Amino acid sequence: MNPEKPLPVDTGRGFSVNYRQRWLYSRHDPTSLALLNCQAAPIHEDTLYLVCSPCLCYGLTALAQRLPAGSAIVTIETDEQLMRLSLETSQDWRDSYPTIHFLRSVDPTAIINHVDSLSSFKRIIPVSISAGRQLDEETYDRIEKDLALHLATRTRNRIASVRMGRLWLKNIFANLGGLDWSRVSDPPRDSRPVLVAGAGPSLQASLPFIRENRAGLHVMACDTAIGCLVQAGIMPDSLVCLEGQIHNIHDFLPLNRRPVHAFVDLSAHPASFHTLGGPCTVLLSRWTENSLIGRLTDGGLPIWPVPALGSVGVLAIHLAGRFLAGDIYITGLDFAFPPGLTHCPGSPVSYFEKARESRLDRQRYSWRNNWRQDTFCAGRGLRSTPVLEMYAASARELLTDLQTGERPRRLFDLRASRGLDLGLNLGQDVPAPSHEALKCPVQDSGVTPEAGGAGLEAAALARFLVAQEADRIDQLRRILQGEAPAAALPGLLLELDYLYSHFPDAERVGGLHLDALRRLALEARYWLGRLDWAGRSTT
Structure with missing residues (x-):
């Protein structure tokens, strides 16, 4: 048997699939292993559950019902025929489960971009529900590896930003001025x-x-x-x-x-x-x-x-x-x-x-x-x-x-x-x-006699950029202290997101929570002092 299309086969205990001379589920009990893997998956917040080649989607709805806020299931399929089978199988319930996403792609970059658009996941947990992965195992391995590295890097950068972001900003402004x-x-x-x-x-x-x-x-x-x-x-x-x-x-x-x-x-x-x-x-x-x-x-x-x-x-x-x-x-x-x-x-x-x-x-x-x-x-x-x-x-x-x-x-x-x-x-x-x-020959781009003029232009531009940031922060300070109307506050929060990006709960600033805005007002006063020093250093 070598069907050109996936062939669902009723085993008496559920449907299995035969495709490309391979059974993608057990011929005796097709659903048991998929359901067991979905039930055994550890549940965490802000977690991406990656399902490669979902086929008949056994267990996905049960897993989706267990997910906490911030977590989601992303299914990846590289085979067009199997993707069509998954979409046909899930068409009756897909709209009822917004945390389950179906992607057909072999490009890790496109998949990473889509995952980033869903949420800020902190970790990835692979869940196997069919043998379809074995039909293109090298591609699936690469996708899973790239996704895991991307999420680990982003989480590491976020942790580093919370711990070191304020120091890095201080150094940036000091270097712009000095x-x-x-x-x-x-x-x-x-x-x-x-x-x-x-x-x-x-x-x-x-x-x-x-x-x-x-x-x-x-x-x-x-x-x-x-x-x-x-x-x-x-x-x-x-x-x-x-x-x-x-x-x-x-x-x-x-x-x-x-x-x-x-x-x-x-x-x-x-x-x-x-x-x-x-x-x-x-x-x-x-x-x-x-x-x-x-x-x-x-x-x-x-x-x-x-x-x-x-x-x-x-x-x-x-x-x-x-x-x-x-x-x-x-x-x-x-x-x-x-x-x-x-x-x-x-x-x-x-x-x-x-x-x-x-x-x-x-x-x-x-x-x-x-x-x-x-x-x-x-x-x-x-x-x-x-x-x-x-x-x-x-x-x-x-x-x-x-x-x-x-x-x-x-x-x-x-x-x-x-x-x-x-x-x-x-x-x-x-x-x-x-x-x-x-x-x-070595052709090093060292400092040339003409670099002096370019350096003066760069110093003037750095002074201008520092002054612009100081004006924005001062406007924010006046709004937060009630000295100016608040109509411009949402736009300023977007322009000055670096002032609070190191907050562990930075999302509370966007939500205009009073405690976060009070902390932001203190940050604004601090950075005005740092920028005043940087502006005087460039003169």
């Missing part, structure tokens, strides 16, 4: 292969390769990896800084203000810009979609928007693939560590450990991290954490895109099996840069 805009330049242009160096333990083992091929490599260092490289006599060509707190200033001390092109996020601590002595490319991470980030990226300032990747190592991979055209070598981006050694020698962590150690107490920080409650065995004698594992998944996704994109890039792993899998064939033989790369 940055020497004459130092700001475009990303460097370099036709050599690029080596992305993180501060993981594998960097130490890669130093001989880097020294031997230094002339043929553009070395892009994550901030914490600078000390290890400089100690080995390797001056990086560029560095990447993302940290919003002041702790990472120690990373730049080995440079001794020697000029190195820096990729620095506008939300980084202001001391990062002041400590570095060379040209810089200003980035702006979209850690949340608020109106301020949109105005800054569209406002004419020399700022390069980048996705919110969370990890400076993952951001370095993004920058290497986006701005530099050569092959990419990866080292130090381990996202795991051997017991007692979380960072490479020469990093600030290594120096602090040595400064505190005694005859009976050594490597306390590294060993303590090794046995933290959230660490787990990652294989090959390595330890990792869920956060590091999530960053590794983001890096793996970026590297896969670089390998299979419109302009495929050659990628090489120098970590020698010392990190989590990034899809780069751990332990492979790594070729040295080609002779052509050794002859390639």
Whole structure:
């Protein structure tokens, strides 16, 4: 039997389906397993229940009846015939269950966009109700993986925004006012292969390769990896800084203000810009979609928007693939560590450990991290954490895109099996840069004599943008204090959503709850003071 269309078959205990020489349900009791899986699914708020290939939709209505507010069921079907079967099966009850959504697509991006339009889900729970998934298992696996990574990243960014959003905003306004805009330049242009160096333990083992091929490599260092490289006599060509707190200033001390092109996020601590002595490319991470980030990226300032990747190592991979055209070598981006050694020698962590150690107490920080409650065995004698594992998944996704994109890039792993899998064939033989790369001229976009005028224009524009934000916030303050009519309040709340996006209950501001508006009034007074300082700094 090989029907071209799905063939429902009455088994006496319900209908099964035969399609493409495969039974999609049991031939003896078709409904039991689907109903059992729907009944066993754990119930949580703000959860996406993903059903791949729903076929006859057994159990979906029972699951929908158990869902709390904020949760929904999304069914995905990649086969047109099976999609038609699902829609015909559900046509009598589909309108009565608005939390069940049927999608026919093979594009993970389209599915993610549709899911985002439904609600802000925090997690995904797959539920299997048929064997239809096995007909296109690779596609369904990719969709589920991409959805899970997207929701995890969005949830992580939301948590980070609540914890760090106020600090990042403070840094953005301080940098708008205090940055020497004459130092700001475009990303460097370099036709050599690029080596992305993180501060993981594998960097130490890669130093001989880097020294031997230094002339043929553009070395892009994550901030914490600078000390290890400089100690080995390797001056990086560029560095990447993302940290919003002041702790990472120690990373730049080995440079001794020697000029190195820096990729620095506008939300980084202001001391990062002041400590570095060379040209810089200003980035702006979209850690949340608020109106301020949109105005800054569209406002004419020399700022390069980048996705919110969370990890400076993952951001370095993004920058290497986006701005530099050569092959990419990866080292130090381990996202795991051997017991007692979380960072490479020469990093600030290594120096602090040595400064505190005694005859009976050594490597306390590294060993303590090794046995933290959230660490787990990652294989090959390595330890990792869920956060590091999530960053590794983001890096793996970026590297896969670089390998299979419109302009495929050659990628090489120098970590020698010392990190989590990034899809780069751990332990492979790594070729040295080609002779052509050794002859390639370096074309760095450093600060030119003409950059002074552009810097003055950028400083004036930054001053204008700061003044505009101050006017908006002052108007909001006057409305909240009863000094101005409230007709403009809804529009101002949309324009100034960044003032309360870090509230754990930010939705109460949109609901005009009095307690939230009182907190917002305090925020408005605080930020007026910060913007007044930033405006005076740009004059």
